[in-house]
Amino acid sequence: MQLASERFQHxxxxxxxxxxxxxxxxxxxxxxxIKPLDQLFIDIPPQILNDARYMPFFKDCIGAIDGTxxxxxxxxxxxxxxxxxxxxxxxxxMAVCDFNMCFTFVLAGWEGSTHDSRxxxxxxxxxxxxxxxxxPGKYYVVDAGYxxxxxxxxxxxxxxxxxxxxxxxxxxxxGRREIFNQAHSSLRSVIxxxxxxxxxxxxxxxxxxxxxxxKQRDIVIATMSLHNYIRRHPSRSDxxxxxxxxxxxxxxxxxxxxxxxxxxxxxxxxxVIGIRVxxxxxxxxxxxxxxxxxxx
Numbered sequence: 001m002q003l004a005s006e007r008f009q010h011x012x013x014x015x016x017x018x019x020x021x022x023x024x025x026x027x028x029x030x031x032x033x034i035k036p037l038d039q040l041f042i043d044i045p046p047q048i049l050n051d052a053r054y055m056p057f058f059k060d061c062i063g064a065i066d067g068t069x070x071x072x073x074x075x076x077x078x079x080x081x082x083x084x085x086x087x088x089x090x091x092x093x094m095a096v097c098d099f100n101m102c103f104t105f106v107l108a109g110w111e112g113s114t115h116d117s118r119x120x121x122x123x124x125x126x127x128x129x130x131x132x133x134x135x136p137g138k139y140y141v142v143d144a145g146y147x148x149x150x151x152x153x154x155x156x157x158x159x160x161x162x163x164x165x166x167x168x169x170x171x172x173x174x175g176r177r178e179i180f181n182q183a184h185s186s187l188r189s190v191i192x193x194x195x196x197x198x199x200x201x202x203x204x205x206x207x208x209x210x211x212x213x214x215k216q217r218d219i220v221i222a223t224m225s226l227h228n229y230i231r232r233h234p235s236r237s238d239x240x241x242x243x244x245x246x247x248x249x250x251x252x253x254x255x256x257x258x259x260x261x262x263x264x265x266x267x268x269x270x271x272v273i274g275i276r277v278x279x280x281x282x283x284x285x286x287x288x289x290x291x292x293x294x295x296x
Contacts, residue, residue: 023215026222033228034221036062036104041138047099047190054187057289057296058141061153062134063104064191065142067094067116068199068255070108070220073210084112091213093220094119096132096140101194101244102228105132109217116145139282141188150278153286155181163189163249180290189251196255197240198227206254 041062048054048061069090074082084090090112096105107123120142123131134140134151142152144161155161156177163185166173173182199205202223208216230238244250 020215023218023222026225027218029229030106030221030225033225033232034103034106036098036132037102037232039132041135045099048187053183057183057292058187060138061141061187062138063096063098063140064188065094065096065120065140065146065152066188066191066195067092067119068195069093069112070199070205070216071208072112072213072216073208074213078213081111081113088112091216091220092116092119094123095191095195095224097191097194099190100231101190101197101241102231103194103198103224105129106221106224108220109213117147120146139285141184143188148279148282150281153184153282155184156286156290161185176290176294179293180286183293189248192251192255193244194227194255196252197244198224199254200252201227201230201240 044055044059045062048058054061069084069086070093072082072089072091074089079089082089082091084092091108092110092112092114094105094107094110094116095103097103105123107119107129110119123129124133139151139153142154144155144157146152146154148154159175159177159181160166160173161181161184163182166178166182166185173179204219205223208219211219231241234241240252243252
């Protein structure tokens, strides 16, 4: 805030007041920009339609879901609940993105210790959040930490999954489960690239000022709104998006969501949290795609 005050030659009180107004305005804008462009999910995303690795196998996939942690400044009496996976205070943010690296849903402000699956279930069960639920036959790709249920396709457990594991592995991809997991991981990496660009672009997410927790949550939503606006209305080439567009394997380090100590090979089975809906359906879909990929 002090740097902004010196740059614009206004008091910190003035800078703070107008910053708050800007955050409120961007939060209002979020209702218009943080949502799917194709709200009925009729069209196949061009990033799938025009890529033989994914078409026709994942033609009904409409996006990816994951959680990420953002630096948080928390009063001492509340810090324990906000201590995240790396031992620092964070807010846990769940987001959905499309294959153009735009966020289509965000649920921010959760304590850093909250499990991703709990936030996920809350997003689905509380209609006030207006989650863009996939229509029949469509689905999102999610990682092994999410529950298996209709509309959400996760990888096989007990099998290699993360792309670096395949690239540095000493043995070739073997069996239909590994073939599926490699393709699934490649497709789902769009959420990590989206998080990476977002965090790289907005330094405030990596070093949050000591605002109220409500304002810290609103900053997450506001910066995601700006992220989408820049991506969808390019007046000039954007450096951060261009780096990902030019190299599909490039992910800014801040976007990598692999949990410390997590191994898909050692994870449990297809656990289900909450209401068990459509589990057999998604298992059958996953097996069908795996068989198609193996024959391709």
